[in-house]
Each structure stands twice: as structure tokens, then as C-alpha cells.
Amino acid sequence: MKNTAQYIQSGQAVLGIEFGSTRIKAVLINQQGEILATGIADWENHFDNGIWTYSEAEIWQGLQQSYADLTQQIQDKYQVTLTKLSAIGISAMMHGYLPFDKQDNLLVPFRTWRNNFTQKSSQKLTALFNHNIPQRWSISHLYQAILNNEPHVAQIDYFTTLAGYVHWRLTDEKVLGIGDASGMFPIDSERLDYDQTMLQQFDQLISEKQYSWHIKALLPKVLLAGDNAGFLSEKGAKLLDPAGNLQANIPFCPPEGDAGTGMVATNSIKEKTGNISAGTSAFAMIVLEKALSKVYPELDIVTTPTGKLVAMAHANNCSSEINAWVHLFNEVLQAFDVNVNSQKLYETLFNQALKGSPDCGGLLAYGFHSGEHIVGLGSGCPMFIHPTNAEFNVANFMLSHLYAAFGAMKLGVDILLQQENVNIEQILAHGGMFKTQGIAQKVLASALNIPVAIMQTAGEGGAWGIALLANFLGKNNTLSEYLDHEIFIQSQLDVVKPEPTIHQGYEKFIKQYQQGIAIVQTAIEHIK
Template sequence: MTNNHKAIIEDGKAVLGIELGSTRIKCCLIDESKTPFISGEFEWQNQLVDGIWTYAINDIWEGLQKSYADLVQNVQMTYQVPLRNLKALGISAMMHGYLVFDEGDQLLVPFRTWRNCISSEAANYLTKEFNYNIPERWSIAHFYQAVLNNETHVSNVAFMTTLSGYIHWQLTGKKVLGVGDASGMFPINDQTHNYDEKMLSRMDELLAEKNLSNKIEAILPKVLLAGELGGYLTEEGAKRLDTLGQLEAGIPLCPPEGDAGTGMVATNTISQKQGNVSAGTSIFAMFVLEQALKNVYPEIDIVTTPDGSMVAMVHGNNCSTDINNWIRIFDEFAKLMGYEVTKEELYEKLFTHSLNAAPDAGGLLNYGYYSGEPLSGVIDGRPLMLFHPNADFNLANFMQSHLFSSFSVLSLGMNILTTKEKVAIDKVFAHGGLFKTEAIAQKALATVLDKPVSVMNTAGEGGAWGIALLADYLTYAEQGMTLPEYLAKFVFEALEEKVITVGKNEREGYLAYFEQYQQALPLAQQASRYI
């Protein structure tokens, strides 16, 4: 396919998806078969500055430019051609968070990411006022918390957006947002596919009570559905993305989306009774609803698919960070002993060794809370490893406890969906870096969810591929094709999936682990007070 891909690049028929994840910024080109064929990436990390998890604006642009430059270099080395034009382009990034600007487009406060647990007062109050769950991560919770805190910047807020919306705005000049990402800013009405008018009105009243003249709808980005044009790459935007100055302006962009929405696209789980689990720095399970939930639950967010269907979301702030840090320790030990092994080999060996663990992880408990975890009532992150002196402390159980810990927070919300709300779930697809080692994390997740879990061979591609598909979909939407039709016909018809179902023994072992997990949870909740 090398010559064919060279021609696709030269003819400007490739589609580019860019996702700014928590630990990696990835650029991905797809061809006419919708298959990723070359990529570029840049690793980065958020910083805890003055108690706020953030990414500096300069770091955002440096990372984005370096990721794109890596893609351009790989294209040049592989195909000996420059990357000048594209069929379409899409931007995805972590959902939620708080980016606010004044009328002069100046950033008012450092970016507050989804990882911050600093808006519980506002989130709880708005949840009661709206009778609609408003998580701490949501942009409106951050904004209203700033109001309650009497932060001086709030009266100057002229525009509020997410990370994907910010990048898209800088590339196109358009202050728009895909409905999936917008649903993590402010509640979306399931009939109009726009911000809920009654809640907008109530929000304006709450602001007026604080002597603020801000009108919330005026500062939110315009909501767009998948398939609607998000704008075109401007000359300035092209230069800002491509520091070499080779990329041409005029490329159409799809609406910017959050990582939850692109994850649904990348797993083809945007139809009813389907769900997916995305595992990275955070973890979230998404299930497309047949009907609205009967009650409001703090454990369950209501968001949307990129084409506007309502979704129940169970979100955990912490997932793979603890495992990744332990892998670094094992890597350091291996090098200390004179062994040269790759990170990939370490993950494979250690994950595979977890198959030798006891079903309940031998009495070992792990709480990988590097940041606060609202679902567990943990305000500040303090990772903990707990075990009884009689526990079976060995490497297999150690790894199994970490795998269980990565997924256990989902149980807190899943139990509500399946038992109280009787949500029908036919399929669960998993994706993210944890699933690159075949079958291991997939088995642990199936044990936690008590559902068959499928993984496709594209599980590691993630949101960069998902947003590239949404960008490619622009052409098909013009022809009247729905997003599910596009994905079924052109993307997933021939993709293979591997399904794992666990037995009674594994499930009972996990339930024993989770019972201990819940019993000892107060220790994790108290830890931040003493350390």
C-alpha cells in the first residue's frame, strides 16, 4: 500500500485526526479504507500547580506542534513527500475542564482540567437546582464554583470552552463544539440537541443573584452535531499547527469532540444497548440509553454521542497512572540488575503473570488515587496499597490487585445502571493502552463488569482514529448518511473482535475483592488529611 498511500497524501485525500490525551498527543492519518496508516505523537503530563491540575498554554501548543511535526517527519521518511493538503481534519481532546477568555480573547486563569476535584459545592448545588447530575469535572461546575469563591475573573468571562474547542477555535476562528463534548460543559436537551433552555434560564438567575451580568448561553460555544461543518483551517491556524509552513489553509474541519465521543466512534458503540470502556489516565464506561433514567444519581453523568443520543457515563478520575508508575519501578530494577527490557515487554510479562493470581488477588488491596476520585468520596489523591499480614503477597496477586483497582470504580456506577435502572447492555467494547497486552486487562474488566468484553484489533488506536473518522464522515453526511450507517458500512464491517467471558469462580473472587475494597475505602478517603 506504500505507493497508494503516497498518492493519497500527494492528492490531499488523507484525513487527519488529532487527539490531545492526558499523557499523549497523537496525530493519525487514515486512508480511503478508513484505516490508520501513519501517525505522529508527543508524550506530555499535566502539572499540579498551586493545587490545580493544569497544562500551560505554551505546553499545549508545543506538544501539538511536536506531535504534528513527528507525523510530517514520518510521512517524509516513509513516502518521500511533504504533507501539504488534507481531505478533512478533526480535533479531539480530554472532555470537561475550564478554559475561560475575556473579550480580548485573553486566557483569564490557567487551564483547570477534568482531573481537579475543587468544585463540589457548585456541583452539588447545581445538581439540586437542575435536578440533573452536574459532576465536578463539568465546565459549568468550575465556572459556578469560581462565582461562589468570589474570584475576580468571572465578571470578565466572555467565552468558555473545552480543550478541543480551544484548539479548534485557534485553527478555524470558530467558537463551536461537538454535542458530545458540549454535554460535558452544560446539560443537553435530548430533543433539541442543544443546551437545555430551562437550565440556561435558571443559571442566568443564579448569576444575577450574585450581581453578575453574564448570560451563560452567550459564553458557551455553539453546539454542532456530527456531520455538520465546523469551519475551515485558516492561514493563521495552518501556520500555528505546522511550523514548517507546508500545510495549506482551507481544509474542512468536523466539530471538535471530547475523548468520550471519539472513543464511542472508535468502538462503534453509538447505538442503543451498546457500551464501551475507555481506559487511560482516567476510566469511563459509556452506555447509549433507550430511554431517560428514572432518577438522578451522582455516580452517573448524562452526556451524548457525537450525533446526539443520550448516554449514561460512569467516570473515574484514576485508572492506569498507578500501574504505569509501578512498571517504571520494575524497569528501573531490571536496569539495576543489568537487564535491558522494553516497556512493552514489561507490560506483557507482568500482565500475563497476573493470570497466576488468586481470584480475589490474595487479600491485596490497591487504591491508585493519584488525584481526587468523586465516585469514591476521595478529595485528594493519595495512592495506597493495603494488605493483611496473612495475605498472599506475591507478584501475581500484586498485579491482579492493580488491574482490579483500575476498574473497580466502575462498579460503583454500574451496579446502579444494571440493578436499579435495568439498563439493557448487549455489548461492551474496550479500548485504550491497557488493552494492548492481549486478553489480560480485557479479562479483568469482564470480571469487574460481569459482562462479555470485546476488543478489536484497533483497540490501541484511540480517539485520534475516532476523530479522523468523524472528519471523514463530513462527506457522507452531505449525502444524507447517518453516522451509524457510515460506521457500519465503511469502517467496522470487516473488523475482527475478540470476546472474553469469565466464569463463576473469577466473578466470585472479584466480588470478594470488591467487598474488601469498599470496607477499607474510608482509609483512602482519610489519607489526604495526614500525608
């Protein structure tokens, strides 16, 4: 404990901060990647004037709260005031749209990845580039604003992602890690920069608008893992730590998206490896040996933090509907003056799910709180369908919602497995869905018919991943070598194999799930 206190006090520790959908997490690690302290701030996006957003004030309040929580833990645990660090990294939800003018003013409220009103833009750009451009990508948001003739577009001097924005304000550097950048605009995997041909195609596409800018000038500079991405400015130090204890001039690694930090946190950056993150959203990241044979609207092509091609099956919705029902069950218990710990409630209900029929007894659930591009929904409407001849009980109810949480993402992964014949020997999973040991892991393994592994460290998620990337600054080896030989050399895996009966039941469920999408679409059209 004393040695750790001296280690922190001497400024050798590394800080990683990630802005997730529902919480902002700060993680302090040592050079071996061991976690010394964590800090958390809860936050939630809100639907304002038809847009899913977080305000600028919420971004900075959340950052400061997570950092303050971290420093308080350090003070309580080690009796040390944090003043120096050896490196810092910032990560956040990928995609979205944050445009600024020449005076650095945000021109419109932050449009997050969760918005699905860019379908026209997405389709046009996908056809133009012959490269899938999903609705949540930054370039989709920009082009949709152009199609909508939004007046702010003419004033744009710079646009970026949430991680890029926070990094910029802390360091004055307009840069982005290649993984996060690959969710703004397509990347040329050989040049490791934005695709030059597509940049020119975009400029030609909008030439009649006669804007004063070219697209390349608006985008952040692309950096790779290990590159120096600037230093904490005096102003940035005060922004991060209003208490004034943190010193400036701390080096930063490139800011990265949550997909990239998830790959790092699960050591899934090599070809044939893959990981799945499951929380508010769910996405599978599979590192490819070669480019896909054609464009699939269900699959994004992004990159690892070192620029390797990755196929991403991204579903906007995962755990939100389960959380809503568990909250309702908790209200019922409280009405009877029964108080159950939240974790205990989740564990009990998740364990109950595995007592259900493998096909959920005919019950059908949809957790679409927002739109879901994989199944063609522009907006969301959660639904639970209980046919009169179904087996309606708690076990089948919970199992149907666990199945549904992975439904849209599975449809994307199935394309890789069945149409592209991608070989995936094992997938590493992380995120809030896996807090209850073994249950969601078994469901996911059986749904995909692939063994699913969980690392003990993976529970720390992307905040730990970006801390590892910050720690990688100045290393002489490759990122893969660093992870293999310095971080994961003694990592333990909990591997769950598919259960044939659950897999067969899930296949039956997913057919009904696909057929029932039309019901959800009808509900969306009639309940507005």
C-alpha cells in the first residue's frame, strides 16, 4: 500500500476515462495494467426536440465528477493527493456529430450515435462510396444536415466525435485515433488515413452548395495507437480538475472510440479474433483477414486502434428493455414493502431465465427503445408479444428478453459466419450484460454457436482499455506484443461453450423475431 502511494505520488500512474452511454468511468492503472483506483459518474442521454443528446454542461460535469470520485478514492485508499500522471487517454461512444464554428462554438446540440434520422444520407453515401455508411456515422449526420439545408453547415470549421471533443478541449489538439476516425469517415487501410478518393467524391457531391470548406479540412487528424496526441494544457488541467491539484503537460494518447477500447480491453486486435460489448447497445467486432466480398448494410467496416480492418455488427439496443422490466419488478416488490438489492434481483431473474423453454415457450420480445438499422427500423417501440397458446411464466418471459437483447446483433454476425465464411474460434465478451455470472454468456454463446469467453479484467471495460492505450505511449514494441507480453500474460478466461438445446431454441426464436419486425413497424407508425 505504501509503495503504491509513493508510485501514485511520483506521477507514474496512468489515467483512462471513457464516456459510456449511462456512466463516465475513470480508471487509474500502473505500468503492468493493474487497476489502482476507479471513479464513476452516472449520466443519461435525453430526447430533446427529436434528438438524442447530452448537453455540453453534462459532458464537463460528468468528466469532473468521475475524476473527483477517482481522486477521492485515491485519497481514502492511499492518503495521496493526485497531482501528476505519466499519461492520459480519453475514450467515448463512437460516431455522432459535434460541429463547431471558427470561434469554437458548438453549432447544434450533440447528435449521438443513437439517432436514426439520417437514412437518406446513409443510403446515398453508401451507394456513392460503395462502402457501408451507417446512419450513426459522423459523415451521415453531416450530409443529412446538408440535405436538410440546415444553416449551420456553412459555418462549420471542425467536427468530431465525443472523445475527439473532450481531448481537444483538454489538449488543444484536433486529432483522433484511427479506430474512432473510422466511424466518422471511411479509412484507407493501406494509407492509414481517410480514403482520398471518397473525400474527393464527397466534395464533388456537395459542390453545388459552394461551401467555403472541403471535407478533409473539417475532419480531425488521424493518429495510430502509440502516437503522441498532445499534452494537457493549463486550461485543460483546470477543466478536468477544478480543485487545481492536477499539473499540466501530461502526455495524451490518441482519443479512441468505445469499439477500439473494447478490443484492447479484451486483447482482440489480431486477425481472427473478436469481441462483443453488450450494455445499452450491443456490438460485435471481428478483426478480418481480408476485406468482405461485398457491401452489407448490416455491417460497418471500421478499424482497430492500429488500423486493421474490422467488421462491426452494431445494434443500438440491448439491455434497456431488460432494465426497464427489472425496475418494474422492483417497484412491485417495494409496494409489498419488500426490499431486494438490485444486483440480487438481476441475478435471481437471470438465473430463472435458464429454467425456461429453449424457444421461450412461444413468447416474443423486442427491446427497441430507439431505431435499429440492422432490422430497418427508423425509430423504436419496445414490445412484448404473448400469444394465447404460449407458455407464459417468469422463466420464459426473462429468457425471451435475454434472447431479444442479442437478436439484432446476431443477424449481423450471421452474415459473417454464413455468407462470408469468416472463421471465429472464440469471442471475448464484456459489458454490463455479463455482470450476472454465466447467464447472458451462455445465451450469447448458444445464440451464435461460438464459445464465449470473459476475462476477469474485461469487466473494467473501455476505461481500462483507453488507460492501456495511454500506457502504451513510448513503448518500442507493437500494440499486440505489448498486450500479449505485458498485460495479458497471466490473464484467466472463463469460457462457456454453446448448449445445443439452447441454440436450437434460439434459432426458432430468431425466425419468429424476424417475422415479427413488421408488427413493431406497424406499432411505430400508429403510436406517435
